Amino acid sequence: DIVMTQSPSSLAMSVGQKVTMSCKSSQSLLNSSNQKNYLAWYQQKPGQSPKLLVYFASTRESGVPDRFIGSGSGTDFTLTISSVQAEDLADYFCQQHYSTPRTFGGGTKLEIK
Amino acid sequence: QVQLKQSGPGLVQPSQSLSITCTVSGFSLTSYGVHWVRQSPGKGLEWLGVIWRGGSTDYNAAFMSRLSITKDNSKSQVFFKMNSLQADDTAIYYCAKNEERGFAYWGQGTLVTVSA
Numbered sequence: 001d002i003v004m005t006q007s008p009s010s011l012a013m014s015v016g017q018k019v020t021m022s023c024k025s026s027q028s029l030l031n032s033s034n035q036k037n038y039l040a041w042y043q044q045k046p047g048q049s050p051k052l053l054v055y056f057a058s059t060r061e062s063g064v065p066d067r068f069i070g071s072g073s074g075t076d077f078t079l080t081i082s083s084v085q086a087e088d089l090a091d092y093f094c095q096q097h098y099s100t101p102r103t104f105g106g107g108t109k110l111e112i113k
Numbered sequence: 114q115v116q117l118k119q120s121g122p123g124l125v126q127p128s129q130s131l132s133i134t135c136t137v138s139g140f141s142l143t144s145y146g147v148h149w150v151r152q153s154p155g156k157g158l159e160w161l162g163v164i165w166r167g168g169s170t171d172y173n174a175a176f177m178s179r180l181s182i183t184k185d186n187s188k189s190q191v192f193f194k195m196n197s198l199q200a201d202d203t204a205i206y207y208c209a210k211n212e213e214r215g216f217a218y219w220g221q222g223t224l225v226t227v228s229a
Binding site for chain 1: 148150157158159160163171173174207213214215216217219220221222
């Protein structure tokens, strides 16, 4: 199974600050046949189902604000929020959709100061 | 539009089984698979299993002995059944549509409490 490791487990930022969170996989998520990294990021607000933010490591889902930026390749990935807003208070999870089982990282809890 | 609606009990007795139905609309189960994920209180997301569009299944090895996922294509329904529940199976259970880009569509979640 591919193990997904996220860091930090939590962080507290002020509105307007830049936020960076990391996700590392135990195996490469790069599909050599199409050069896509099968890594997705989800946002989960309290009491809600997870919401897909970014897929293929860097492609923003339709309707997701452009302050959410996914990057990385292979085994190291990053989700950046360029200027965090109060409504970004949530848990963020990465997931590999390269193979089954579709494993998730442990999550990063974002708190707003 | 794509929707996944879950129905099932909120309370299960210890050692009993859990059954949840995920009724989908806006897509066909003959074209897309459906995954099941759970989230224990205050914890992360745990992938449980999937039923593919052709009807085959894959399960998390930790649950393989007590988990079953089936479907009825004509009714657009996927059936999740887990046996021998214990207190640490208390969680929110979700179904989610399989797409190459990940899980873009999720059910609303079913909060299951295992308690006598």
